[in-house]
Amino acid sequence: MTDESNVTTPLVVLSAGELQLVLAPDAGGSIAAFSRHWQEGRRRRQLHWLRPATATGLAARNPLDMASFPLVPFCNRIRDGRAAFEGREIRFPPNHPGEDAPHPLHGIGWLRPWQVASSGPDSAVLALSVEASEAWPWRFSARQHFTLKERALEVRMEVRNDDTAAMPLGIGHHPYFPHHPGTRVNSAAEAMWRGDAEVMPVALESGGPVDALRRGVELAQLDLDNNFTGWQRSTRIDWPQDLHGPARSLVMEADAPLDYFVLYCPRGADAFCAEPVSQCTDWLNLLPRYGEGPLGGARLAPGEALQARFTLRPQWD
Template sequence: MLRAGGLEAALSPAIGGALLRLSLDGADLLRPTPAGATDPLAMASFPLVPYANRIAHGRYAVEGQRYQLPLNFGDHPHSIHGFGWQAPWAVSETTGAETRLIQDHNGDAGWPWPDRAEQHVALSPSELSLSLSLTNKGESAMPAGLGFHPYFVADADTRLQFDAQSLLLSTADMLPEREVAADALGDWSQPCGIAGDSLIDNAYGGWSGVATILRGDGIAITMRAAGAPWLHLYRPPGEAFFCLEPVSHSPDAINRGGMDMLPPGGTATLAMTLSIGKIEPALPKSAAIA
């Protein structure tokens, strides 16, 4: 458990280095993990490493060599979110308000490069800071992608605002189809209600690095990210949560020329900060995106 003022966070290094919960003065900011849950998808947030989102059918090629990743998401046809979220992390150091976690990958048939992922989690009385790094410990360049997958609590009056330049429309199995204007499915450049009865599962490109969540109970959360030019928005219909995932690349980027290659000994980083405050004065509500 980490504490700073009224802000509290609980982690589970053994379950994907995930956050179990984040609360301010007893109010949940992220969807809390049910008691006894062991599925990383039930956690409040988890890191995405060494890639984010989907790799089509788990197949990719580097330098002419083809690889097959496990299909790690039930009956979904693609590999998703890397493998850091489905493996244990080790605590390297911790204090009352911060901790560092490490995960080493020794290389395998699906991802042959040995690497080290490190996660730093820190609290102040009004802020959660998360940083994630990935170091290539191998002898050849490796694909590298990073991200975070927080589940934000949402009530009927919760509004979301962010600026982006483009939106990726998806195929039925959630791979990118084509890039369109950022407001093609609704305009998030002004605060807009997040509740709705349709599925949103899309990546936004050219994201400014800032997103604002304005809750009906008066809590405001500002997300700021560095090293994350893409923002993935996931809103399942009828649920009291949604996901805002700051990520370093678009879905299936490894097969579409959009994945960074990390040289031997090189390190990639991504950081996310959640700043918590109050809404003053109350902003006018706008229509929800259904």
Template sequence: MSLDVLQLNNGMLSIELSRFGGSILSGSHRGVPIFQPTPTGGLASLRHGAEASFPLVPFGNRLEGNTFTFSGNRFVLAPNAGDPFYLHGDGWLASWQVVSHNETEACLRYVHDAIPPSPYAYEALQHFSVEGGRLTVTLSVTNRSAFALPMGLGHHPFFPKTAGTRLIAKAGRFWTERAGHLPDQPGPIPDALDFERGNLVPRQWLNNAYEGWDGKALIEWQEHDLCLEIEAQPPFRHFMLYAPEDADLFCFEPMTHLPNGHHLPGFGGLSILEHGQSLVGTMTLSPRLLSEGR
């Protein structure tokens, strides 16, 4: 089998990975899909037609104006994905090296050299493992630039959205959206978009950041007797909720920082990494049948 596509399978979970974009192509629990593979314009979409999840590195979402200022220096990044703004980092548009792979584990590596005018040079690693009913993904980035830079991590999974899809996730604050799909203002979470006690995922357009997340979420698909527990360790303390209007998919995106963090106070949670320093985050996805209980 070509190492372009990697299979992980332990009899309960089946996960298909691609080194193109460092992406998850599909995943199922006892034969029932837990992702919604979707064309995105990422490298895996170009190679395979769709991807189910891709990594956000060296930071996620959009960079307003494609510029930022740090330590008195102004840096420029070129648009990279058909969007006016630099979008979702580089990892989803690059080929990753297969470091190791067996029936239940895989490790992928991506090294990015600074391409002027961008200052970002870094190494990213992803480790995937399936054990029992759990998929664990550990993502890291190490600054290889000669100077400190703001960096972050995230995941961009696509999930099925049915009429009865319910989400439980606790957060502290909500960001509205402004022109350019950029975050606007923080404030209280609207009732219809407050998922602390559980709420249906609405069929309206969604593209909003939540901060102060406790790192836990639960997605329920009553129609399929299936749910998915998501748990992300610090530094994942934010998430994006994205869905096209009336689409059969939505995205719950764990992130270490807010979108457009380069232009927010405190860099929106982006970590300032010196040369050689790393940022590491682990996320677990645990599907189970609702009828089985906890």
């Protein structure tokens, strides 16, 4: 990440052993950097496990320039921003900061500033409250709990329905990982949603990328922006020894309800996204046809809360 002294966005910095986590609450409650710092002879080394935010991105509070951002109260896209749930209509406007796209994506939390509820040397809590609106006609609140250990980052999310009617919910996170030459990914799932030209799901498929990811595949062989179902809640990323550091790996593990997985790896890009999520793209509109199994999502009664947790475990010698 660029020199923090030139950044005006308030940051929260956590440390544990050689690991450091930087949070940018005002930039959608995002992670700005997750890195390792160590001494190699007389040289001080730094290695990023997630793509670090730039000073420009932090100054603009642009979550798309962050290392990872929260997905709440839905993940991925809703077709044309239109859906219905138990008598209430969702009329969500386009919300992509850089594209004129008709399908809003990633929910509300990533485009709102979060409050620092607490912070310490190795842990912090960010909080968000959202009033009901035409876009999302339910009042809700959310919290992110970050705990940094010497060999792991644990992120626990919680969303509570503060409204008087039941609310649909999707929850997850959107990490960007560095894509260096030779990067490999291993992630077991049962099927993949094939998308149309607008990245909206049209059919479930097995084989192909599903089999390749189950075996482990060099990322440069893939060109995807797809949802996977039946995810085994574990993804391993391996980077070879290179100018950035020694051979290393990272395992992302999750708990239910993060039973779905998104892989965004455009060919030629220097970063890719491997996202633990609780529902697939446009789940509310597809539920009547396919049911919950291939789509996920939750129903929160008034006053009910849902928790989700994932862990990033860097591994090095």
